[in-house]
Amino acid sequence: MAVEHHSAVAGTALGMTLSQQQPARQTVAATAVVPAFALVDCNNFYASCEKLFRPDLANKAVVVLSNNDGCVVARCPLAKQLGVRMGIPAFQLRPLLQTGAVVAFSSNYALYADMSARVMQTLAELAPAVEVYSIDEAFLDVSGLSAADRAQLGQQIRQRIRQWLGISVCVGIAPSKTLAKLANAAAKHYPATGGVVDLTDPVRQRKLLALTPVGEVWGIGNKLSQRLQTLQINTALQLATADAGWIRQQFSVVEQRIVQELNGQSCLRLEDLPQPKQQIISSRSFGTVICDRQQMSEALCEYISRACQKLRQEQQQACQLTVFLRTSPFARQPYYADSRSGRLALPSSDTRDFFQLLPALLAAIWRDGHRYNKAGVMLTDFYPAMQVQPDLFASASSADPTGRGPQLMQVLDLINHSGHGKIWFAGQGIRQCWQMKRQSLSPAYTTNWQQLAWVR
DNA sequence: TCTGGGGTCCTAGGACCC
């Protein structure tokens, strides 16, 4: 999602300088090609997806809520103008919703994921290498292009994604990913840039860095920002001009890399081949709190089942299962949270193997009398499904006496992906009264034949 | 009443080996 921007930065002056496309000195690089990255980031992505299929809301303030309709995670520009802050709990929004000043949607992940895939597919046609960094962002390899070509490509990306998909994006171009992030933020913040900022020129880099609070640098969060400020480092420029070795001593190699990246020295390469996952988490806040152990067990079975399905999709197997639960940190009752891990003798992706670990883990962390509002499971310690080493001494899975578990899981996944119905284990429960709240869910316009948009 | 979910990386420190 888009980073929040501080509005206090003196904008117009920089907007003007950045927008003047200075014909940069063009070094014809006969030697090694200097790396260049373009960061393409969709504007207000979730809110844009919702508005796309609701032209009647074009002039309305629209926000999208987190899972469980918990808090605001995306806002269209009109909602920002109304002063709706990122992350506020949905109940604080109620007055604005009741007057009709703001329209809220539940998270429609099916829609956003599908729109995201279309954006990424479009980008793949425009650059030799693309790293899908998040649902609404991608880094592109634009090394070796002239300044004029970079500017033209930036505009072409914007134009094509707007025309083909109705989504507006901004583009930041720079010799390192960290600078490309800052360039993108500037493109979003200053309309005079035309939505594309090329930060190849060191002079312009310094200008922007001087205007950027250090906490807005990619990789500098709240804690680091505070520590840096006690060291009199308040702006991105002050961080860039700090001694990299000293920063490493004070912090770690991560922060040292940030310093180098801010100086245009690329330390983070384009990860265009997606790496296999190292952990899979499935967790949810409940629509209503759970006080009953049987219901908790059902919810955890549901999460195990989802996690294992993802694991199979990744073509991996796992050895370790962690189960966690907690009460609400906002409730008046004393806070309680705990977790336990258990191991399989052999890696597996068979849902039933992980079900067998659950009763003991849940027994170890369950306390009667609490009002639990969230729980989840985590799978770790992965092995590629094709290269699992059997254990000479461990017996085969007792959950799979026939040895045909893999085929069974495959059939299960096929049925559940077919669109013709679902099957599940009895342990997952039938009524699932703890299911999350999604009271303002929009249709799956692009992924379900029954829910296509109508044009009259 | 009502406050998200899913990831990664790094470091410190303990256990253990030689």
Next chain:
DNA sequence: TCTGGGGTCCTAGGACCC
């Protein structure tokens, strides 16, 4: 000048990202 356990693996916890 003064000065000598080194190295690996694992886990928990903390920071960050969107």
